[in-house]
Amino acid sequence: MAERILSAKGPATESAGWIRPTGRQLLGEGEVHVWRVSLDQAAPTIRQLYGLLSEDERARAGEYAFARDRERFTVLRSALRMILGEYTGIKSRDIPLRYGQKGKPFIWRRKGLAPMHFNASHSAGLGLVAVARGHRVGVDLEAVRASFEWMTIAGRFFSARECECISSLPASDQADVFSALWTRKEACLKAAGLGLAGGLEQVEVATDPQESPKLLRAPIEMLPLSRWELIDLEPGEGFRGCLVVEGPCLERKQWIWSYPPSLAG
Numbered sequence: 605m606a607e608r609i610l611s612a613k614g615p616a617t618e619s620a621g622w623i624r625p626t627g628r629q630l631l632g633e634g635e636v637h638v639w640r641v642s643l644d645q646a647a648p649t650i651r652q653l654y655g656l657l658s659e660d661e662r663a664r665a666g667e668y669a670f671a672r673d674r675e676r677f678t679v680l681r682s683a684l685r686m687i688l689g690e691y692t693g694i695k696s697r698d699i700p701l702r703y704g705q706k707g708k709p710f711i712w713r714r715k716g717l718a719p720m721h722f723n724a725s726h727s728a729g730l731g732l733v734a735v736a737r738g739h740r741v742g743v744d745l746e747a748v749r750a751s752f753e754w755m756t757i758a759g760r761f762f763s764a765r766e767c768e769c770i771s772s773l774p775a776s777d778q779a780d781v782f783s784a785l786w787t788r789k790e791a792c793l794k795a796a797g798l799g800l801a802g803g804l805e806q807v808e809v810a811t812d813p814q815e816s817p818k819l820l821r822a823p824i825e826m827l828p829l830s831r832w833e834l835i836d837l838e839p840g841e842g843f844r845g846c847l848v849v850e851g852p853c854l855e856r857k858q859w860i861w862s863y864p865p866s867l868a869g
């Protein structure tokens with residue numbers, strides 16, 4: 605039943621559509637770029653990356669109880685700053701990040717700076733950053749946890765149809781498809797800036813393997829539903845991901861983020 609959802613397995617190699625870019629990337633209208641970021645970096649690199657964070661980001665990093673979480677936050681946030689810096693021409697540490705009512709970060713628009721939208725997600729040692737010009741985007745990434753009691757969570761946040769899609773599968777595939785559906789739902793809420801406060805249970809996505817992923821039900825702020833395009837990503841073996849774009853995504857490029865040689869540890 606869920607062949608299409610299952611078929612998104614596989615390693616995020618260059619052959620799976622993730623490419624190491626050469627030179628600076630240009631982002632056209634209607635285009636979306638997704639960057640894949642490895643979050644586990646060497647200590648000297650992390651120390652340098654920490655220098656790119658703003659005061660409030662450093663304070664936030666300091667709130668993490670575990671060093672690994674603090675380091676991964678530092679790596680993803682600094683990569684986000686560098687990626688945005690590449691497109692805007694603004695120095696990474698000067699990117700004017702602000703936050704929406706529900707916490708979605710955005711670039712404070714300066715005169716002469718074309719509107720740019722972005723969103724980020726992380727899970728285990730991997731991060732994704734989606735960037736678009738003129739269209740809101742949401743991205744979500746989840747590491748699939750094999751021995752995971754998905755039923756309890758799905759019962760609370762998934763529709764009857766979504767639960768049925770998972771439970772009709774062999775037990776060995778259920779956690780994987782749960783994660784695929786979860787990322788679709790969460791990426792929708794993130795695209796609209798609602799975050800989880802928007803209510804995962806208010807979002808329903810298509811589960812038919814013959815259909816492209818699409819939104820069937822969403823909070824009122826997201827209507828009309830037809831304006832959101834859902835794209836399943838293949839972030840890497842053991843991960844599920846989804847990108848949601850407001851308006852048609854005319855072209856998608858998937859890049860592997862590498863640190864400038866001066867930072868690579």
Ligand SMILES: CC(C)(COP(=O)(O)OP(=O)(O)OC[C@H]1O[C@@H](n2cnc3c(N)ncnc32)[C@H](O)[C@@H]1OP(=O)(O)O)[C@@H](O)C(=O)NCCC(=O)NCCS
Pocket residue numbers: 677680681705706707708709723724725726727742743744745793794795796797798799800801
């Ligand atoms: C942000 C949120 C969606 C996190 O989901 P998650 O699966 O734990 O984490 P992800 O890695 O997928 O996404 C986190 C990133 O999403 C972005 N983000 C934060 N709030 C967001 C929002 N409302 N909408 C879209 N993106 C958001 C940030 O870049 C964040 O990265 P950071 O944690 O490094 O700052 C969820 O925790 C949330 O909705 N938080 C908002 C706070 C909240 O619910 N408050 C309740 C009262 S309003």
